[in-house]
Amino acid sequence: MKYLTGFAMFWWDFIVGDSIALAVGGVAVLLIAAGLVRADQQMVVQLAMPAIVVATLAVSLLRGDA
């Protein structure tokens, strides 16, 4: 059990690291983009993706994540 927890913690640290905002933001970027592609908003998605990425980074920095 100890090793399983350690293994899970390793992967959590590896992917999420010390800022959950960035991990959530990274996934959210692609989910929102997928929605825009489905709605056939090709021009909007090309502007929205970098905008959400920058917003995610700003939120993580301003929240003062370690």
Place this chain on the structure above:
Amino acid sequence: MSATAFLVAATFLASAVEAVEALTIVLAVGLTHGWRTALLGVIAGSVALAVIVAALGPALVSVIHLDQLQVLIGVLLLIFGLQWLRKAIQRSAGQRAMHDEDAIFQRQVSSLGATPDPVKSDIDWNGFVVSFKGVFLEGLEVVFIVLTFAASRDGALGPAILGAVLAFVLVCAVGTVVHRPLARVPENTIKWVVAVLLISFGTFWGGEGIGVEWSLGDLTIPVLAVVYAVAGLALTSMLARRTAALRMRTEGAA
């Protein structure tokens, strides 16, 4: 130009674009996380690619869905790139010590309940995964390019492979020449630039995988890099001002 020469040139150019993308990532990992880590990723990525190509051959195109792979790799590069850029910005703004990776590594190792091996501890697994993914995905794209051109007419496989091999050799030679001068750039600057590149590749690949048709094609990557670099500089400046103001208030109160 004969049809064969045209085929070699076309495969060469298309493969060179992919090889340069892989080289950028490998150089980035090598400069920030050590050459041993980067090269281990290259070897592991190349071996994985060779095994898949040997096992599946031309059936590869119908078995592996490149778009799904792009989404997976895109989202991981985005997350890793954002983590690296956040730390680089915090260091530039004076909010974080310049060298804190060793402490992070020790924390990760102790969370696994293991004692760090002095020989193995110079391999950074974050860097390894990034290097591996870069080589594997770009290599897979080169394989797809070769197979696509090879399918264009009988006897086209040889010239298509020749074009790809020439591109690989040229890009490797360029990488060997440019890695030394790049190593003289300050560490945090390199980390900053690398993070911007990872986020750019992550956005581009992730977007392609879910069906975004980038208006500028592969040229979108440098455009995204400029956008992220400008945003990163603005955030660094904002955070530096905030950190300085906070320090002044703390010193004033003391």
